[in-house]
Amino acid sequence: MEPGSVALASILKGIAAARPDSEHTVNGARRLTWSESDRRTDQLAGVLAEAGLGCHTERADLPPHRSGQDHLGILTHNRLEYLESMIGALKARVAPFNINYRYGPAELEQLLTLASASALVVQGALAERIRPVIDRLPRLGLLLQIDDGSGADLLPGALDYEDALNRVDPTRGGLADVTPSPDDLYLLFTGGTTGMPKGVMWRNGDAVTECFNGSRRANTIEDFAGAADTGLRSLPAAPFMHGAGHWSAMRALLGGGTVVIPEHDGRLDPHAVWSTIDREQVNLMLIVGDAFARPLIEAYDRGNHDGSSLNVLVTGGAALSAGVARQILDRLPTVMIVDGFGSSEAGGQMTRVTTSGNPDTPGFKVNDRTFVLSEDRQRHLHPGEDEVGWLARSGRLPLGYLDDAEATSATYPTVDGERLVVPGDRARVLEDGTVHLLGRESSCINTGGEKVFAQEVELAVVGVPAVVDCLVIGAPDERFGSVVTAIVELEPGHSIDLDSLREALTGVIADYKLPRRLIVEDRVRRGPNGKADYGWARQVADSAPKR
Numbered sequence: 025m026e027p028g029s030v031a032l033a034s035i036l037k038g039i040a041a042a043r044p045d046s047e048h049t050v051n052g053a054r055r056l057t058w059s060e061s062d063r064r065t066d067q068l069a070g071v072l073a074e075a076g077l078g079c080h081t082e083r084a085d086l087p088p089h090r091s092g093q094d095h096l097g098i099l100t101h102n103r104l105e106y107l108e109s110m111i112g113a114l115k116a117r118v119a120p121f122n123i124n125y126r127y128g129p130a131e132l133e134q135l136l137t138l139a140s141a142s143a144l145v146v147q148g149a150l151a152e153r154i155r156p157v158i159d160r161l162p163r164l165g166l167l168l169q170i171d172d173g174s175g176a177d178l179l180p181g182a183l184d185y186e187d188a189l190n191r192v193d194p195t196r197g198g199l200a201d202v203t204p205s206p207d208d209l210y211l212l213f214t215g216g217t218t219g220m221p222k223g224v225m226w227r228n229g230d231a232v233t234e235c236f237n238g239s240r241r242a243n244t245i246e247d248f249a250g251a252a253d254t255g256l257r258s259l260p261a262a263p264f265m266h267g268a269g270h271w272s273a274m275r276a277l278l279g280g281g282t283v284v285i286p287e288h289d290g291r292l293d294p295h296a297v298w299s300t301i302d303r304e305q306v307n308l309m310l311i312v313g314d315a316f317a318r319p320l321i322e323a324y325d326r327g328n329h330d331g332s333s334l335n336v337l338v339t340g341g342a343a344l345s346a347g348v349a350r351q352i353l354d355r356l357p358t359v360m361i362v363d364g365f366g367s368s369e370a371g372g373q374m375t376r377v378t379t380s381g382n383p384d385t386p387g388f389k390v391n392d393r394t395f396v397l398s399e400d401r402q403r404h405l406h407p408g409e410d411e412v413g414w415l416a417r418s419g420r421l422p423l424g425y426l427d428d429a430e431a432t433s434a435t436y437p438t439v440d441g442e443r444l445v446v447p448g449d450r451a452r453v454l455e456d457g458t459v460h461l462l463g464r465e466s467s468c469i470n471t472g473g474e475k476v477f478a479q480e481v482e483l484a485v486v487g488v489p490a491v492v493d494c495l496v497i498g499a500p501d502e503r504f505g506s507v508v509t510a511i512v513e514l515e516p517g518h519s520i521d522l523d524s525l526r527e528a529l530t531g532v533i534a535d536y537k538l539p540r541r542l543i544v545e546d547r548v549r550r551g552p553n554g555k556a557d558y559g560w561a562r563q564v565a566d567s568a569p570k571r
Contacts, residue, residue: 038245066194068112083207094142121211148176223426234371236274252280294323312554313342387458393419469498490518
């Protein structure tokens with residue numbers, strides 16, 4: 025057998041059989057062993073199967089962008105039911121998908137319609153967001169509502185999540201004849217920052233290694249179960265509703281570890297995170313760049329926190345600036361910082377490791393399936409070439425975008441007979457073969473005929489003393505077409521003007537990349553996943569006085 029040939033649900037069941045009494049999930053005061061989690065996810069799968077949900081057309085009989093399965097949406101904050109819903113759906117051959125818990129009713133209706141949702145798991149505190157549109161979702165046949173202590177009434181037609189599970193004996197009924205397949209879908213919806221969200225269709229067997237970082241040396245259930253004794257206690261601080269958060273959780277489970285979930289209401293609580301790390305002796309934490317790291321550093325300094333159990337700090341979904349990485353290492357010198365880069369469309373692509381002994385790592389180290397294509401996408405760029413190219417990846421890739429053949433063809437082209445993914449990230453190959461990431465083409469600013477990548481300028485600006493955070497956009501300009509505009513958040517009591525900022529950046533980035541406009545805000549707005557809110561940034565720039 026080869027990687028990708030075993031279903032995720034089957035792997036996790038095999039690990040549960042090998043480690044029944046080990047801790048699987050810790051969520052506040054709630055604790056589940058592997059055997060308890062296995063039974064609960066079997067029960068959820070039974071609920072889905074008894075409702076007639078599952079796989080209706082096998083993958084081999086479908087074009088790449090079509091699904092033959094029912095789809096289960098998950099609308100919750102970070103809690104153990106999120107992971108249960110993913111695993112239980114896969115056991116029932118139902119495709120789970122993520123939902124942004126910040127969406128309002130209109131956005132939820134749009135996404136659930138786009139996703140052809142047959143079922144939904146919703147947390148009580150979020151239930152009112154779905155109430156106004158339930159009647160406009162005729163495909164939504166099963167609604168499970170979690171009692172989270174918020175006192176929310178059950179939605180019309182909804183079943184209480186726990187009651188539904190407790191009524192099912194998973195050893196009997198429809199689930200007994202269901203065998204999960206590695207071909208079954210795991211759906212990951214993009215954030216929609218550059219337009220409508222898109223549903224990326226992964227074979228769950230491929231997602232095991234390409235998204236969830238499962239061992240590439242384990243090709244059978246027995247291989248995974250035999251190696252599942254890592255002692256990993258992982259705390260994903262990022263929201264599960266975005267890939268980075270639940271990818272990190274699944275990585276821990278595939279190693280037989282424990283997922284530790286702090287109490288979560290949709291916002292990062294830095295003190296709760298550190299308290300949980302110390303209480304549960306967490307040894308790996310996932311964050312999202314500076315947006316998570318800065319408040320965590322501040323909370324560490326203000327609180328009576330230890331953090332000595334932490335061995336690895338992974339950042340994914342947004343970059344961690346060099347200055348912030350040094351601040352972390354000053355406080356936790358034995359921690360290894362792993363800056364992971366990937367995307368919904370490509371899975372994990374590159375990593376950059378920073379330690380106290382190696383604090384300055386300029387480029388990302390690529391794996392044997394990641395490379396940079398030339399501007400015309402016709403050849404691989406070699407180390408030291410100055411050309412800006414496209415980050416690409418080969419190997420086991422998603423099938424495409426749900427119900428969107430045109431977008432699938434554009435993002436997954438075939439070059440020299442090989443199918444690739446080119447998500448839109450621009451990059452250069454450095455002399456040592458590492459990759460210098462510039463950012464998404466969609467955030468590129470054309471100013472006076474020169475291309476400027478927003479992320480490159482943002483990382484430079486946050487290196488300026490007193491700058492806490494920064495977003496960069498191109499604001500319309502009669503002379504240059506667009507001008508580089510920096511929207512910054514400063515440390516309390518500090519100020520900065522445009523001339524001072526440009527002077528501080530001279531020699532750090534090229535002159536044509538220097539901001540020509542500066543806007544200071546009390547706080548730079550980002551999503552709960554730490555990613556830039558460029559829509560907000562453009563509104564701020566549009567309403568700011570032109571100087």
